[in-house]
Amino acid sequence: MELHDVWFVLIAVLWTGYFFLEGFDFGVGVLTRLLARDRRERRVLINTIGPVWDGNEVWLLSAGGATFAAFPDWYATLFSGFYLPLLLILVCLIVRGVAFEYRAKRPEESWQRNWEHAIFWCSLLPAFLWGVAFGNIVHGVEIGRDKEYAGSLLDLLSPYALLGGLVTLSLFTFHGAVFTALKTVGDIRVRARRLATVLGCVALALALGFLGWTQADRGDSGSLATAAVAALALAAAVAANVRGREGWSFAFSGLTVVAVTATLFLTLFPDVMPSTLNPDWSLTVSNASSSPYTLKIMTWCAGIAAPVVVLYQGWTYWVFRKRIGTQHIAESH
Structure with missing residues (x-):
């Protein structure tokens, strides 16, 4: 296996970790x-991910940085052609992070309500747009002989890509509902399980169509x-959730995210961005990669740094593993 093939696999692993977390x-x-x-229940939900959400985004930074270094032509074509959707995702991630930090800085109801709306919309839009983006990457876009994207913004909104967006949105929301049931106590836990059943059935129907x-x-x-x-795995996650086996349900929902991402990358290989204008103009792991020396240096760096990051993040989840409920939220919040 060539080093560019290895880095395609490593980038797939980074995206898988990002989508899972x-x-x-x-x-x-x-x-x-x-x-x-x-507002108190919203605070409970925010607190379930409060200690870990920013660490989860490290996987996105790693995936983007690895793509830039290992496949510069892929990175350039992707970010120039998908500029507006990716810019919208970036803005949402920035606003979402600010909302988590600033929501409780002032006691006024309007202040907190506005930041809560920001958290909702800046979670919903990236969850949808990532599916649209990867749908276009896998299905192919208009790439010319010069490796430049030759289409328009509307060309990215194909039925296949929009279905991909609905799949990621429904699947991530189901994944979040199962996680909420796993991390909370009391009435909110019961309602999370009930909602997860509905979301899981919707996600299963959409995923079957998209994967087919x-x-x-x-x-x-x-x-x-x-x-x-x-x-x-998605059907098993729904079944486990109905039976109240929250740990198993979360494990199966996570396996679903992993398997869906693996399906997309297996379908894509050896291309990294297929061209719908001419297959010979497609970007592949060989014609879009960096030099072998660059990939060799990157491999050594990744082999040293990646295990440290994974161990530290695993330790973080272990420290904040306990359930929480409305009784843990101070009245002032």
């Missing part, structure tokens, strides 16, 4: 309006296997 905190952000009945379309379009035996795992 940031997926449930996007879902919790959406649930601040769908599940929480008052993906398989028919560009799939092979490997992507068929991971797509089957995704569908079975």
